Amino acid sequence: MSELFNEMGGGKGQTRPPYVDIEAWLKTISSTDVERAKREAENRFRRQGITFAVYGDDAATERLIPFDIIPRVFSALEWRRLSAGIEQRVRALNAFLHDIYHRQEIIRAGRIPHHIITQNAAFVPEMVGVNPARGIYAHIVGVDIVRVAENEFYVLEDNCRTPSGVSYMLEGREAMMHLFPDLFVQQRVAPVDNYPALLRKTLESVAPAGCMGEPTIVVLTPGIHNSAFFEHAFLADEMGVELCEGGDLFVSDGALYMRTTQAPQRVDVIYRRIDDAYLDPLSFKPDSAIGIPGLVDLYRAGRVTIVNAPGTGIADDKSIYTYIPDVIEFYTGEKPLLKNVPTWRCSEADSLSYVLDNLAELVVKEVHGSGGYGMLVGPTSSKQEIENFRAILKTNPSNYIAQPTLALSTVPTYTASGVAPRHVDLRPFVLSGDQVRITPGGLTRVALKEGSLVVNSSQGGGTKDTWVLED
Amino acid sequence: MLGRTASSIYWMSRYMERAENMARLLEVGHRISLMPGAIEGHRDEWRSTLLSAACEVSYDEKHKDIVAAKVIDFLIFDETNPSSIKSVIRTARNNGRAVRTALTRDVWESMNATWNELVAVKSSDLTADRLPVFLEWVKQRSMSFRGAVLGTMLRNENYYFSQLGNFVERADNTARILDVKYFILLPKPSDVGSEVDMQQWAQILRSVSAHRAYRWFYRDSHYRPWLVAEFLMLREEMPRSLVFSYQWINTALEGLAQIHGKRYDCHDLAAQTLAKLRAAKMENIFQSGLHEYIRDFVIANTNVSAAIAQTYNFP
């Protein structure tokens, strides 16, 4: 591993400019202040029910995601560079999705082998030939980015299905402004609280062509037992739209309606937070009880907009990931501004033998996995764990990809033994509709265990407020 | 407003009210259990509590004998018993969680805090000396919830559905207590009750927190059975009486009719039920049968609830 990049700097070296005020602030607050602030923040989250359910636990278990009070800071210039790369990437992903479900020029041009698309479980044949409003498929994308050096950022993955976490970004900022108002007086931190308004604007801008007047938007949730239910309710509330379950919606005479206490009300745009497979039992899983029979027909006929579109998973599939630099070049004609992590496809014999020879240095992930499960982090694993994983990998190599272990940047974090560097990643949220809108900052996830590189909340990760300073 | 949202608010309020009523029943049970066992009829007090809570059958399926500790655990903590305080508060909160966008922050946080504190309490914590404190806490949490509803919710559909749930449940609870105990209130040859009678009548009043109110209202330190029945059924001054509950139900339905510009069957049903209560005289009720009257009321109340669910598209 190369030397770790500490985003605050300091110590023997120079403190990096965006963190000068933070460093000064850290010197002024005592550990009792911090403890009190942490408790207050957590009480606040718990009172409001900002919790998530951990799968496998008793359904009653609702946990808090730990919140660290030391913000992570970007300068205006850093952010301009990052967001240009993010926007380029998201535009390319939407162009790719449109092409894949229409003429498949990128396959004809020989840039991607056809079987990777058409044999992919994430490819949805029902979407072929469908023309979504404004040609947008992935209206909300959460791009996971890591930093390894001053000017070196990598995209880990593009979450194009139903990315979550934006509520933690918003509530984290609320908590910080409440706990440390002075900090926000000293520096000009770009606000994030207009995200719900921008989301609503984005959703309105992709209403079906035939929709007259102001479109009716709903958020579709699987229900209170979903791990991200709090966020679904939060966003519906902040946007001022109904939070629906599948049973609240029904198709009638070629339109979508919700059951109200009075006459049924027409619905134009669904911001759905349920997976493709459960959307419509007539099209996908026939036993889905949380879907709406006939919804996909309405969508294909242009009577309703589904956000994100079904079938967007093909754009963030890990087997497609390695082609994304080509995808960006193909559709934008530009070089990618943000780099991919170098990746070995274990389906290819040469790559597999390299991976098997270097397991101790690599991160190996399932092609279709998520949430930090079913993966191997070579450098932090025991010999036995590596050997166990080797056996699994050999039985089904095409299910895996491998990447070098990145020396993720660290940000100062409060730990049991005081302020210490901990590894972080970043998930900015990108909205695409009539235009592309990127909220300044995003969700910073932090691996709270010393030395850990796994930031997932299900694996002991926490969050931080993310600041973009204004010029 | 979604039909499901209306339904969840309605049931959330019903269940919060139910938690409070269950706490009261347990208070009475506990109180009686502390009295000397020699007094005839008091040994069965826990069975009577189970009966009033409509939990007798499910308790017998699970337990062989009636023991205070088991009854208390069954009615407070047992999550396999859908009527236990824990189950009831969990259901209330789950309903609230599903529609939290329709609730004010105060309403949600009151209920959420109740749940968070409740899960920290263990059955073994509730020794005889702590039980009353705990039951008092449950009642207070329910009142905090109702206070948040009354004090912070807009007088819109959400509010009215909440009131409907609250008072349909309260009417049902009061009627059920009367239904289980009606025989105690039947006229006796002598107007003056024995010591045992007095205890029993007091216990009915206590189960709706009305023993002191009774004395103030009737300016009488002796309980008289027909007045006890009248107090719980027909007195508009008594906030847990059937007639009081039905006034609120009618007011809430009227509020909905104003918003929607429409009246439905449920409005007529509720109006008829209220009119019948207002026109009723205790002597007539005793003549034609107290038991039958209460049974009819329970059915009417259930019908109103079903009509509300159907009218407003509850799922």
Next chain:
Amino acid sequence: MRIRIHHQTHYRYAERPSYLVQRLHLTPTNFDGQKTIDWKISTAGIENALSYVDGFGNLIHLVTAHNLPLENIVLAEGEVETKDTAGLVTGLISNVPDTVFLRQTLLTMPDASISAELMQWGDKASALATAHSLMGHLHETVAYEVGTTQTNSTAAEAFARRSGVCQDHSHLMVGMARSLGIPSRYVTGYLVTGAGASSVAAHAWAELLIPDLGWVGFDATNCQSPTEQYVRVAAGLDAMAVAPVKGSRRGGTEAEQMTVEVRVEIAQQ
């Protein structure tokens, strides 16, 4: 040839459905070998149905109805003019990239024993020869026998039994062709057998993309390419995707009873 079709699906419910939604793949497609003269679908709610052409070129009706009686009938009937094109399907409006028809589904996916046969059956000089070989072998190996498979049986299950109906033959045909790299689609339609005769004849076959020819139909059940006796309705990846009637309802938990009646006859000119 003018072919008259009467396709009726009769549902009986244990309880009156309060709501019903049905997706119908019940309208013949026009192409160079076929033209619809008149066609009509009748069922509860059809007057306000949503109709649209999907990416595969199929005309779909989405029908909804509230508070139905205990019975519901879906009737599709009309007349279609056909001509013999030696199985060639041209003039069809479809926007699906050919490679999509290489995608296997749960119903078409060949298992090890099918793949083993493929080594022999598929080893031919041209795609056309391969297609004929597959059709011939399937016709010989997998007996036409009603009742041995269900509507949700997979190609592998039918092959293990060495018997099935036209749906199984077609799943096997498209599944095998796809694993050999020949794009192929599952087609539903009707078949009139014998001049002047009427028959019970909802049918299914396969279409394969043959280089230099285009899409060509292959009917393994009858070991022939479609003739003017065939009426083509819908095409997709498998039978599930183009089921004539697919529905969902509220009210009643018991399964409905369904009877299907199909009459296909040569129309009087």
